């Protein structure tokens with residue numbers, strides 16, 4: 001099967017290593033016809049990737065990946081073909097960004113009460129413009145000589161059950177799906193095989209889910225077959241991609257290794273235009 005579209009790509013706007021121009025250059029080398037950047041909780045790279053895609057003759061769809069929680073399971077929801085300037089999407093992204101700051105403020109308060117000298121400014125400087133997260137706080141503590149490695153900070157302080165652990169704000173799949181649809185797009189369940197809870201599907205369809213990520217590096221051939229048949233049964237669109245982040249150890253997440261064939265891209269594009 002020839003992959004012509006990779007619809008799950010991360011850039012420097014979230015936790016990827018390449019910038020939009022580099023992603024498009026690589027996509028052109030791999031002879032992709034279409035791609036979508038799906039950064040976590042942000043559309044910051046979408047306009048740029050569309051600009052470079054146009055120059056390279058590669059069709060670019062808007063995209064995003066939201067982390068949500070459903071019945072104690074982490075569920076990732078992909079959004080495609082929505083208006084990135086729509087209020088619903090903008091508001092949801094802002095809410096998530098604010099929640100990251102609030103979480104970091106709480107985490108820092110806990111660390112300080114435990115006797116560590118650390119401030120929000122130091123963590124933000126460490127994050128360098130990206131949304132502040134636990135790895136940034138951990139790096140500050142390593143640089144100040146409290147610990148040797150980031151791993152040690154996590155297991156001593158920041159992991160679930162440790163004294164400075166702070167609960168994250170959790171979006172529901174319904175909130176994500178609703179915002180994406182209200183912005184004119186459609187939602188797909190990202191790598192459902194990682195949670196293994198296919199019984200969630202009916203609930204998500206009731207919330208307005210319209211696709212399943214069938215092709216993904218973490219899916220077995222059997223899972224791919226299962227999700228493909230579920231798409232057929234419920235009239236959902238097949239999506240797929242490499243979950244590319246840049247370099248990875250065994251190259252299993254290389255760009256264009258997973259994605260859509262010509263026929264699947266046609267079906268995806270038809271839903272996109274609707």
Ligand SMILES: [Zn+2]
Nearest residue numbers: 065076190191
């Ligand atoms: Zn994911």
Ligand SMILES: [Zn+2]
Nearest residue numbers: 008010065243
């Ligand atoms: Zn991803």
